[in-house]
Amino acid sequence: MTPDTELELWREQWLADSQPVVPAAxxxxxxxxxxxxxxxxxxxxxxxxxxxxxxxxxxxREPTGEMIVLAAGAWVLFATVWTFAILNRRGTWRPExxxxxxxxxxxxxxxxxxxxxxYFGGCFYAVEMAFCLTWIYQYNSHRGPVTLLxxxxxxxxxxxxxxxxxxxxxxxxxxxxRLAELEYLQELQEQL
Amino acid sequence: MAETHSIAAAGLRQELEQRFERLLAENxxxxxxxxxxxxxxxxxRDDLLQExxxxxxxxxxxxxxxxxxxxxxxxxAHNRAISxxxxxxxxxxxxxxxxxxxxxxxxxxxxxAQQQQQSRLLAAVQRLPVIYRETITLMLEGLSYSxxxxxxxxxxxxxxxxxxxxxxMLRDILEEKK
Numbered sequence: 001m002t003p004d005t006e007l008e009l010w011r012e013q014w015l016a017d018s019q020p021v022v023p024a025a026x027x028x029x030x031x032x033x034x035x036x037x038x039x040x041x042x043x044x045x046x047x048x049x050x051x052x053x054x055x056x057x058x059x060x061r062e063p064t065g066e067m068i069v070l071a072a073g074a075w076v077l078f079a080t081v082w083t084f085a086i087l088n089r090r091g092t093w094r095p096e097x098x099x100x101x102x103x104x105x106x107x108x109x110x111x112x113x114x115x116x117x118x119y120f121g122g123c124f125y126a127v128e129m130a131f132c133l134t135w136i137y138q139y140n141s142h143r144g145p146v147t148l149l150x151x152x153x154x155x156x157x158x159x160x161x162x163x164x165x166x167x168x169x170x171x172x173x174x175x176x177x178r179l180a181e182l183e184y185l186q187e188l189q190e191q192l
Numbered sequence: 193m194a195e196t197h198s199i200a201a202a203g204l205r206q207e208l209e210q211r212f213e214r215l216l217a218e219n220x221x222x223x224x225x226x227x228x229x230x231x232x233x234x235x236x237r238d239d240l241l242q243e244x245x246x247x248x249x250x251x252x253x254x255x256x257x258x259x260x261x262x263x264x265x266x267x268x269a270h271n272r273a274i275s276x277x278x279x280x281x282x283x284x285x286x287x288x289x290x291x292x293x294x295x296x297x298x299x300x301x302x303x304x305a306q307q308q309q310q311s312r313l314l315a316a317v318q319r320l321p322v323i324y325r326e327t328i329t330l331m332l333e334g335l336s337y338s339x340x341x342x343x344x345x346x347x348x349x350x351x352x353x354x355x356x357x358x359x360x361m362l363r364d365i366l367e368e369k370k
């Protein structure tokens with residue numbers, strides 16, 4: 001290559017469209033995830049308002065010790081979830097740069113955070129169930145003698161049991177899927 | 193009398209605004225490339241572009257046509273870039289690290305060779321010492337030797353010498369990265 005053709009080639013490369021191009025499929029995926037994150041955030045606000053507001057209203061209408069404990073417990077649980085959700089979502093809203101590597105980094109970060117959220121979700125569910133079942137037991141025991149068997153065989157306990165089984169199944173499936181995605185993204189990152 | 197003066201001042205200001213906007217619109221991509229060669233991140237590049245635009249706005253009323261508008265603009269951009277580098281000396285010194293951060297890597301899905309080559313060239317330019325970097329970026333933007341000399345405030349013969357050295361170094365870096 002003569003020096004002048006070399007310079008021309010460099011100039012051509014230099015003057016090419018300076019906006020880095022991100023593969024359309026990757027960009028679409030990240031945008032889809034961003035939309036899903038926004039919907040999830042709205043859903044979380046909705047659940048907080050409905051359940052937190054509902055418990056607070058119950059405590060206001062019937063200001064017994066049990067209802068106050070229920071409302072306080074609900075808000076403590078919500079505070080825990082929101083603290084985790086805000087911290088876990090930090091740095092996952094948008095890529096740092098409009099480049100392929102930045103989009104892959106963001107996808108990897110989101111994938112890892114989703115896994116963390118799933119583990120947190122599982123633990124949180126256990127704590128939440130412990131609180132709810134204890135509260136139901138206390139609530140019912142104030143209205144007459146109740147055995148642990150009564151509580152465990154009640155409609156709400158059966159419902160909780162079914163939800164637990166469904167949630168455990170979903171968590172296993174979700175973890176498997178996220179781990180596969182993580183592996184794929186890591187391979188992609190190594191290829192870069 | 194005062195009214196005539198204020199109408200004239202408003203007219204001048206409007207003319208200045210139009211010139212400013214035209215210059216930025218015509219040279220936006222070139223300024224963006226120039227800024228990219230002196231910065232590591234998009235945020236830094238945008239900050240530098242903002243500084244250049246401010247300096248241009250402040251400097252434009254003093255421009256008396258002693259050189260072309262393009263040369264004038266590049267001189268301002270170059271001066272701002274050097275000040276920016278001096279202010280962010282710590283960040284500027286990690287050139288090799290920046291090379292890894294910038295997108296000098298192949299596209300994973302669509303293999304966009306052009307983007308890859310451009311990123312590779314930009315990363316190589318970022319590794320050049322400043323005196324060669326400023327010369328080669330202006331040359332790549334299509335400025336003549338005399339324009340480069342005017343922008344940098346050096347003799348034309350110096351431009352030739354710097355360019356030869358810059359090209360050799362750039363060639364070596366690109367070879368090393370293959």
